[in-house]
Amino acid sequence: xxxxxxxxxxxVQDLIPEKADQLIWLxxxxxTSRAKGKQCFLVLRQQQFNVQALVAVGDHASKQMVKFAxxxxxxxxxxxxxxxxxxEQKIESCSxxxxxxxxxxxFVISQAEPRLPLQLEDAVRPDGEGEEEGRATVxxxxxxxxxxxxxxxxxxxxxFRLQSGVCQLFRDTLTxxxxxxxxxxxxxxxxxxxxxxxxxxxxxxxxxxxxxSPQLYKQMCICADFDKVxxxxxxxxxxxxxxxxxxxxxxxxxxEMAFNxxxxxxxxxxxxxxxxxxxxxxxxxxxxIQTVNKQFPSEPFKFLEPTLRLEYTEAVAMLREAGVExxxxxxxxTPNEKLLGxxxxxxxxxxxxxxxxxxxxxxxxYTMPDxxxxxxxxxxxxxxxxxEILSGAQRVHDAQLxxxxxxxxxxxxxxxxxxxxxxxxxxxxxGGGGIGLERVCMLYLGLHNVRQTSMFPRDPxxxxx
Amino acid sequence: xxxxxxxxxxxVQDLIPEKADQLIWLxxxxxTSRAKGKQCFLVLRQQQFNVQALVAVGDHASKQMVKFAxxxxxxxxxxxxxxxxxxEQKIESCSxxxxxxxxxxxFVISQAEPRLPLQLEDAVRPDGEGEEEGRATVxxxxxxxxxxxxxxxxxxxxxFRLQSGVCQLFRDTLTxxxxxxxxxxxxxxxxxxxxxxxxxxxxxxxxxxxxxSPQLYKQMCICADFDKVxxxxxxxxxxxxxxxxxxxxxxxxxxEMAFNxxxxxxxxxxxxxxxxxxxxxxxxxxxxIQTVNKQFPSEPFKFLEPTLRLEYTEAVAMLREAGVExxxxxxxxTPNEKLLGxxxxxxxxxxxxxxxxxxxxxxxxYTMPDxxxxxxxxxxxxxxxxxEILSGAQRVHDAQLxxxxxxxxxxxxxxxxxxxxxxxxxxxxxGGGGIGLERVCMLYLGLHNVRQTSMFPRDPxxxxx
Numbered sequence: 026x027x028x029x030x031x032x033x034x035x036x037v038q039d040l041i042p043e044k045a046d047q048l049i050w051l052x053x054x055x056x057t058s059r060a061k062g063k064q065c066f067l068v069l070r071q072q073q074f075n076v077q078a079l080v081a082v083g084d085h086a087s088k089q090m091v092k093f094a095x096x097x098x099x100x101x102x103x104x105x106x107x108x109x110x111x112x113e114q115k116i117e118s119c120s121x122x123x124x125x126x127x128x129x130x131x132f133v134i135s136q137a138e139p140r141l142p143l144q145l146e147d148a149v150r151p152d153g154e155g156e157e158e159g160r161a162t163v164x165x166x167x168x169x170x171x172x173x174x175x176x177x178x179x180x181x182x183x184x185f186r187l188q189s190g191v192c193q194l195f196r197d198t199l200t201x202x203x204x205x206x207x208x209x210x211x212x213x214x215x216x217x218x219x220x221x222x223x224x225x226x227x228x229x230x231x232x233x234x235x236x237x238s239p240q241l242y243k244q245m246c247i248c249a250d251f252d253k254v255x256x257x258x259x260x261x262x263x264x265x266x267x268x269x270x271x272x273x274x275x276x277x278x279x280x281e282m283a284f285n286x287x288x289x290x291x292x293x294x295x296x297x298x299x300x301x302x303x304x305x306x307x308x309x310x311x312x313x314i315q316t317v318n319k320q321f322p323s324e325p326f327k328f329l330e331p332t333l334r335l336e337y338t339e340a341v342a343m344l345r346e347a348g349v350e351x352x353x354x355x356x357x358x359t360p361n362e363k364l365l366g367x368x369x370x371x372x373x374x375x376x377x378x379x380x381x382x383x384x385x386x387x388x389x390x391y392t393m394p395d396x397x398x399x400x401x402x403x404x405x406x407x408x409x410x411x412x413e414i415l416s417g418a419q420r421v422h423d424a425q426l427x428x429x430x431x432x433x434x435x436x437x438x439x440x441x442x443x444x445x446x447x448x449x450x451x452x453x454x455x456g457g458g459g460i461g462l463e464r465v466c467m468l469y470l471g472l473h474n475v476r477q478t479s480m481f482p483r484d485p486x487x488x489x490x
Numbered sequence: 491x492x493x494x495x496x497x498x499x500x501x502v503q504d505l506i507p508e509k510a511d512q513l514i515w516l517x518x519x520x521x522t523s524r525a526k527g528k529q530c531f532l533v534l535r536q537q538q539f540n541v542q543a544l545v546a547v548g549d550h551a552s553k554q555m556v557k558f559a560x561x562x563x564x565x566x567x568x569x570x571x572x573x574x575x576x577x578e579q580k581i582e583s584c585s586x587x588x589x590x591x592x593x594x595x596x597f598v599i600s601q602a603e604p605r606l607p608l609q610l611e612d613a614v615r616p617d618g619e620g621e622e623e624g625r626a627t628v629x630x631x632x633x634x635x636x637x638x639x640x641x642x643x644x645x646x647x648x649x650f651r652l653q654s655g656v657c658q659l660f661r662d663t664l665t666x667x668x669x670x671x672x673x674x675x676x677x678x679x680x681x682x683x684x685x686x687x688x689x690x691x692x693x694x695x696x697x698x699x700x701x702x703s704p705q706l707y708k709q710m711c712i713c714a715d716f717d718k719v720x721x722x723x724x725x726x727x728x729x730x731x732x733x734x735x736x737x738x739x740x741x742x743x744x745x746e747m748a749f750n751x752x753x754x755x756x757x758x759x760x761x762x763x764x765x766x767x768x769x770x771x772x773x774x775x776x777x778x779i780q781t782v783n784k785q786f787p788s789e790p791f792k793f794l795e796p797t798l799r800l801e802y803t804e805a806v807a808m809l810r811e812a813g814v815e816x817x818x819x820x821x822x823x824t825p826n827e828k829l830l831g832x833x834x835x836x837x838x839x840x841x842x843x844x845x846x847x848x849x850x851x852x853x854x855x856y857t858m859p860d861x862x863x864x865x866x867x868x869x870x871x872x873x874x875x876x877x878e879i880l881s882g883a884q885r886v887h888d889a890q891l892x893x894x895x896x897x898x899x900x901x902x903x904x905x906x907x908x909x910x911x912x913x914x915x916x917x918x919x920x921g922g923g924g925i926g927l928e929r930v931c932m933l934y935l936g937l938h939n940v941r942q943t944s945m946f947p948r949d950p951x952x953x954x955x
Contacts, residue, residue, distance in 0.1 A: 185672065186670060193661070205650070209945070226692075450602040451565040
């Protein structure tokens with residue numbers, strides 16, 4: 026390699042008592058700084074790790090140097106040369122509690138502006154804590170407006186490292202099961218699901234749309250013999266919904282597969298994938314989970330093996346027993362969805378379950394009807410902590426039946442011609458579903474707003490940063 | 491699990507002599523069918539594997555059944571119950587050469603329409619082969635118009651399974667190096683690189699743009715202490731370029747990282763990632779490579795370890811020696827890029843190299859100038875078989891210098907305010923680059939059109955399927 030240097034930089038988390046009395050170089054942010062007479066105390070930070078450092082007038086530091094250090098703005102990046110020193114009393118406020126740094130030299134690599142739009146310690150303060158002392162918390166819009174700083178907090182670092190883990194666990198599990206990753210186009214010529222809630226794009230001399238889901242393309246890959254496919258990518262919804270769980274752009278984790286005998290093969294593949302994700306998070310992301318819990322306390326996420334599968338009729342019965350009035354073929358309202366989640370948790374002690382066999386009337390036209398009871402369908406939703414994270418179904422794979430279903434739904438056949446034509450040259454029985462990444466992260470961690478688990482969220486009112 | 495059945499389906503590739511005389515069930519496509527007197531010969535296909543099958547009038551099949559089998563349209567999906575039989579003479583035309591199936595029962599699972607818009611055997615025929623016999627090949631637009639069928643060919647199956655491998659190798663290598671996967675928004679409020687070549691989206695009562703690259707967001711993550719990040723996602727370019735290597739939507743494999751001492755740390759990380767991809771493909775995708783080579787012959791892809799890094803001045807000298815007239819600060823034209831690739835291949839025997847230290851004048855405003863020779867810059871391109879697959883640089887991480895560079899490029903500061911502001915609160919030195927997935931696959935396999943390595947390509951003239 027071409028790089029040589031006489032200063033090897035160490036990492037903050039490696040500053041342990043075994044390094045005592047060594048002279049080291051370190052690059053870190055100035056987390057806090059406090060001058061006190063002839064000394065300046067700094068806390069130096071790298072991601073979630075920090076260490077106390079001291080510049081004191083003496084053999085190696087002049088009065089001017091102490092003054093210089095004291096004037097370095099918070100969040101600036103510095104290189105320091107320092108001796109590692111054991112401390113007698115643990116430094117409770119730092120991740121490195123047993124040592125501090127005695128600084129010999131200090132250089133500013135990148136200077137932060139003196140006025141920060143938000144303070145990191147305010148941004149990680151749990152709701153209500155320190156209110157009596159008049160300490161501030163930071164509201165969500167201020168956090169999002171200044172995301173570059175907000176993402177530096179221990180909470181944000183933990184959330185997005187865990188999110189990276191969800192994607193990896195999703196893909197690794199499916200790859201092991203023989204799935205192939207596909208890339209589907211986001212600019213499409215026709216709005217596949219009828220045209221509502223779709224963003225329009227100017228496309229040279231014509232116009233196009235942003236894909237509301239990769240479903241058509243996943244299904245085409247099944248018709249093209251890829252057998253089992255998945256994709257991870259943006260999904261666009263032009264819904265003017267300003268709720269805690271809707272975004273106009275989110276990341277879809279999508280699955281589609283041919284099955285041999287029964288669409289429950291698809292449900293089993295998806296639920297097993299979710300269980301592998303839950304286990305991987307539990308086993309490998311405990312630090313991140315606990316870091317988030319410090320600011321946003323929640324119960325550990327519970328799941329069963331095998332995953333609980335309820336039929337829609339059972340759910341309706343449970344809701345009716347709890348006093349809800351609803352018809353057999355009514356869809357679940359959001360409050361009933363949440364209530365059902367609580368009832369299921371009480372009865373089965375799980376935060377994750379599948380609701381199978383939805384009424385045909387409340388599902389899209391391409392949903393396969395139940396062959397035995399025509400008012401139901403081979404379709405399912407999956408829920409985490411009582412909120413929907415996946416919607417899926419066996420799809421109609423016969424062009425003739427698909428045409429009939431589209432007519433029944435009064436869909437303009439001309440607009441979905443390409444979709445229907447995909448099934449004219451032999452199509453195996455198949456099914457799948459789409460998972461919202463941000464919702465999975467939000468609900469796994471017990472958070473209450475999907476904007477917390479989207480790095481740069483997009484909603485009807487937010488397009489920046 | 492909930493699924494029971496009395497017919498366990500076997501896979502075509504598992505039909506080997508050891509299975510002889512077993513009665514099995516199989517689901518497959520009818521690849522070809524040929525009736526001959528009291529017999530019907532079928533070839534049954536699953537992806538790249540196929541096997542000969544026979545229905546003959548006798549104990550288990552009636553005359554009607556032979557007629558029924560003979561009438562099943564090509565590309566239909568069937569379930570067959572059959573005895574596996576060893577054959578005396580190898581069946582050269584099938585992947586399973588040592589056995590054939592004697593069909594007892596046959597069911598049509600999904601019937602294909604009788605007229606196929608293209609024949610699979612025509613779609614995989616090498617250019618020029620069979621011309622004398624008047625055999626057809628299929629032109630690219632017909633293939634793309636009927637992609638569901640074209641993707642069933644052995645060539646397409648191999649290309650896209652290899653592409654799935656490229657993504658996996660890219661991510662696995664970077665994850666091992668400590669990179670974090672991020673998800674960046676595709677709908678953005680301002681065109682970051684000045685506004686040319688950007689698609690406009692209607693966004694509720696305002697308008698927005700499609701991201702031309704995730705660069706700003708990758709850089710924000712570096713400023714937010716994620717240290718090393720990557721992302722895989724769609725990139726949109728509203729360029730009216732109708733060439734073999736331009737798409738309006740492609741998949742970007744993007745990297746960004748803070749470095750300690752020198753931007754060559756970034757180059758080393760990227761080239762090592764590419765080398766891991768090349769090795770992984772060579773070692774794990776040999777079948778796919780050879781399958782593609784049957785239709786599109788090419789030399790095996792060569793690379794060096796460590797990767798060859800040339801400086802721009804060396805490249806200019808090589809080109810001048812070969813008779814090209816160009817100035818020190820001229821950009822590389824496409825023909826010169828290709829010529830340089832040939833010269834490098836001759837001299838160094840590699841299909842992959844880095845060209846470092848581009849003239850500052852030909853790079854975007856956010857490119858870090860060379861601190862020693864101001865007319866050059868800390869920027870680089872990477873090439874495969876003489877075509878560019880990555881463009882990258884050390885980025886200016888100082889808001890003041892960035893402002894000066896933008897003014898020098900006559901960029902409206904108001905439009906890039908959010909971008910510049912990202913660097914005001916402490917930013918480490920960093921660099922990165924973006925790789926085009928489809929180009930990597932095209933050039934690795936020695937193909938000549940990027941539409942061959944995009945499942946559903948988008949260009950100024952194509953928005954479907």
